[in-house]
Amino acid sequence: MLTGEPVPEQPSSVEHAPLSPEQLGEEAQSTPAEDPTPPDVAVDLSSAEADSPMDDAWHDQPQSVALSGDFDPVFGDAGHWSTDLRELQLSYDAAANSWQQTLQLPAGTYQYKVLVNGSWDENYGRFGVRDGANHELHLLSDSAVTFRFDYSSKDIATS
Template sequence: MVIAPSNRTNARLRTTLALLAEHQASGSVVAPSELMAKAVADVPFDDKEAELLSGGVPRGFKALTTATSKLVKAGWLVKGRSGWTATDEGIRAVAAFPDPEQFVDAMVSGAPVPEQAEVHAPQAPEQLSEETHASSDQAPSSDAPALDAPADLVDSAAEALAASPTDSPVDSSADISWQDQPQSVALSGDFSPLFGDAGHWSTDLRELQFDWEPTENLWLQTLQLPAGTYQFKILVNGSWEENYGRFGTRDGANHELHLITDTTVTFRFDYGTKDIRTS
């Protein structure tokens, strides 16, 4: 997903990382769904964003969860089973780019984060000056008004993302949606046409790491692949100790993908079935 200019998702994305950095600095732990719920409360949905998708998740909440994958690709956020962590570079980015559009432009373009920016947790949105707060909350040019009271939608979205049985205790140290999921998932195979030698059966190439999608309970990765034949497996937790091939078989035969033209391919891995789908 390419985040368009003047998108309210941009402000929520920066706020999410800023809040995470603040919690890290204070030594407290917060679930990812709670971080995003607070970001939505700070930058309310407009009418279009408030539309409910399947599962009761507002369209704007879905956009925000998808956008967080860009933070991972930029190296500003690490998603792990125990929760999310803002990297030092991500914390510097929050300080260096107070404007949400500049923040997202730097994130997508890979622009270096100024080293001189202080590495410290930024102020929470409610602590910012009224002038700065108003700037970050400014809606894009749109006829759709912002909702004044998104609390119910925020709560329902957070519940949908972190849905758990009512008789199960909620683990405040991590998003409940991470239960029974691995620390990481990655592609490993013959991706040399795209990444050169670094893409040949790599175990740690960042561009081949999957992103966790809580609303689908799947691990996702999208690549623009040149025409050709690709063989690959799924690596779990960054090593060959746990890998899956065709039909979700552990240590099984390689998956194969045949492309007759250059194609954008989305890989979807279900850790429950250990199998993968491409589209």
Template structure:
């Protein structure tokens, strides 16, 4: 974020959190899934970003997240994880007169590694489906309920390595009926309940039947796969088209 601030870049929260996890993967304890269906580490990261906002080092807006001038100065003074954490805890700020860090040079920018696209199971791209009368009715019901929700897509599928367990011909196929999620018009979320044997699973949310629009961990478009360890039994997946994220709850 500090480097991006010189380019007036404001990444969304999902991108920031996904990048943080990519750089420093969760430990076994942090990867533990909490009752809300999210890893413990995700909750800790979210709390940490709230602390950064309270310290005045970062802002969260509709257009994205951005590091402030005070936040940039903090990166100059508090150069280790330990000193940064201590400053956040104590409320310490960079001393008056602290200069902003130097912007990255063109040479440094050229050396920056290109972001690698997250791997996913290859799948034949399917033309985006038009909204069906049923989904149009669901969207209308959402409006009439008085609860404001983002306009919903025509379909959302849960494509993953458990597709055949649900009855699909092959895994990672978003076109099979058994991996389609159902829209709860009142809640504004999509749901799918599956009875899965114990194991480690990966999946993504695929919108409108095409891999052109898919969301992985933290709701990042074409991001890393959602992954979770399951003890076995029914589990309900909840997709929110506002956050583009998928949460889980065990039935």
């Protein structure tokens, strides 16, 4: 908590400690160092800001979320049902509480699933069903597509 009191003036010259403990006198060696925190400044970690809903939302999220599917027209063989392609990794957006990634995709039909924590152990298909049917995406023209995955509902939206 800040009290609004002025900051005390600092001495114009600062003496630096000697390079080795042996160069200190007995008194300096036995005196504990002063706490550098001014007495009128306190940090309250139990405040409402420390426990904001965004902090709680993050704790309920997986380590990583990625797309995996038949993205080989874009990424070649590396994009065919890959589990670790960097370009298919989604980023967590705390403000939206969702995982997102935008891809520039050529016209065509794509099938994909959402992988959680980098493996097929936890994956979601259509309607957020675990191990469910593949999502399908039909593009009539080359498009930038944003994928948004909501971990609480386990479903993905595209725009």
